[in-house]
Structures are given as C-alpha cells and as structure tokens.
Amino acid sequence: MLKGNVFILLIIFSCSIYSQSIQRKKQTVTSEYSKPNIKIGHFTTIPNEIDGGSCCFYSSIQDKKKGIYVCVNDMASIAYLVINGKMERFTLINVDKDKIYNYRSKQYLLKVIVEKKKDTDYESYAIEGNIIVSCLNRKVELTFIGDCAL
Numbered sequence: 001m002l003k004g005n006v007f008i009l010l011i012i013f014s015c016s017i018y019s020q021s022i023q024r025k026k027q028t029v030t031s032e033y034s035k036p037n038i039k040i041g042h043f044t045t046i047p048n049e050i051d052g053g054s055c056c057f058y059s060s061i062q063d064k065k066k067g068i069y070v071c072v073n074d075m076a077s078i079a080y081l082v083i084n085g086k087m088e089r090f091t092l093i094n095v096d097k098d099k100i101y102n103y104r105s106k107q108y109l110l111k112v113i114v115e116k117k118k119d120t121d122y123e124s125y126a127i128e129g130n131i132i133v134s135c136l137n138r139k140v141e142l143t144f145i146g147d148c149a150l
Contacts, residue, residue, distance in 0.1 A: 037084070037138070038083060038084065038108070038133050038134075038135060038138050038139070038140045039083065039084050039085075039140075040070060040081065040082065040083060040131075040133060040140055040142060041082030041083065041084075041085060042059070042063065042068045042069060042070055042082065043068075043069050043080075043082050043087065044067055044068055044069065046069070046072050046080075047072070047080050047087070047089075049074070049078060049080075049089075050072055050073070050074045050078070050080070051074070052074070052150075053074065053075040053076075053148070053149060053150040054072055054073060054074055054075055054148070054149070055072065055073050055075055055127065055146055055147070055148035056069055056071075056072050056146055056147055056148075057069060057070050057071040057072065057112075057131065057144040057145070057146040058070060058144060058145050058146060059142065059143075059144065060145070061145065064145060064147075070131070070142070070144060071110075071112070071131060071144070073101075073112075075148060075150070076092070077091060077092045078090065078091060078092070079092070079101075079103050079110060079112070081110060081131075081133065083108060083133060088105045088107070088108060089105060090103035090104060090105045090108070090110045091103060091104055091105070098114075099113065099114050100112070100113050100114075101113075101114075107135055108133055108134065108135045109133070109134045109135070110131065110132070110133055111130075111131070111132040111133075111134075112129065112130075112131055113129045113130045113131075113132070114127050114128075114129045115128050115129040115130065116128040116129070120147070121149075123149060123150040124147065124148060124149035124150070125147075125148050126145070126146070126147055126148075127144075127145070127146045127147070127148060128143070128144065128145050128146070129143070129144060129146075130142070130143055130144070131143075131144055
C-alpha cells in the first residue's frame with residue numbers, strides 16, 4: 001500500500017513539473033513573436049540636418065510655448081520623430097494632394113495628415129492635423145498643431 005501511494009505521488013509530481021515546463025515554453029514563444037509597442041516621445045532640440053525652412057509639430061499649445069516638439073521636418077524630404085525613446089529619421093516617400101505626407105524609416109511608416117492650414121505671416125503658416133506611426137500591424141495616432149516657415 002505504501003509503495004502504491006509513493007508511486008501515485010511520483011506521477012503527480014512529474015505531471016506538475018511537465019505542466020510548468022509547458023507554461024514556460026508558451027511564455028517564451030509568445031514574447032518572441034509579440035509586436036513592439038509604439039510610444040511617441042518629445043524632444044527640445046531640432047536635429048542639425050533640419051536647416052532652413054521647416055515645420056515644427058507640437059502635441060499641445062503648452063508644448064508649443066515650451067518648445068517641446070513631437071515631430072519636425074525640413075518641408076522637403078526628411079522628418080524626425082522620437083519613438084520608444086529613440087530619435088528616428090524618416091525619408092519622404094510621396095505627397096498626396098499637398099495634404100498627406102508619407103514617410104518611411106528603417107522600421108516605421110509615418111503619415112502626416114494636414115487638416116487645417118492658415119497663413120500667419122509672409123512665408124509662414126500654422127497647421128493642424130494628425131500624425132500616424134505604424135509598424136507590424138501596430139498603429140499610433142495623435143493630433144498636432146504646428147508652424148511652418150521658409
């Protein structure tokens with residue numbers, strides 16, 4: 001009888017260890033194939049490559065007053081945005097009806113949609129719209145206000 005109880009306990013113990021092993025393998029596989037989150041950051045210094053005419057984008061009026069950017073571009077072919085704590089450089093792919101600007105970096109796609117545009121001074125204007133950053137079926141969208149000047 002004692003041998004039978006020991007045998008049953010041994011089987012239960014083995015099954016428990018096997019079950020834990022399977023759970024760890026499932027967690028490892030899930031984390032290996034999980035898609036990264038996209039977190040848009042802010043910055044206060046415009047990259048040196050932005051020289052001359054540019055557009056500066058802000059998350060809010062308060063950020064604009066403090067000089068805290070969410071995105072900047074050179075009004076031509078490049079844009080910068082902080083994603084997951086890293087400054088990303090984007091290259092313009094195409095422009096649709098002078099309203100939708102599509103950019104690409106090594107890892108992300110960036111779409112800048114200009115909803116409103118208003119002249120503010122000679123060769124400068126204010127804009128409002130949306131920024132969409134996407135990667136591997138993940139997408140983050142935020143609204144912006146901005147200023148462009150030549």
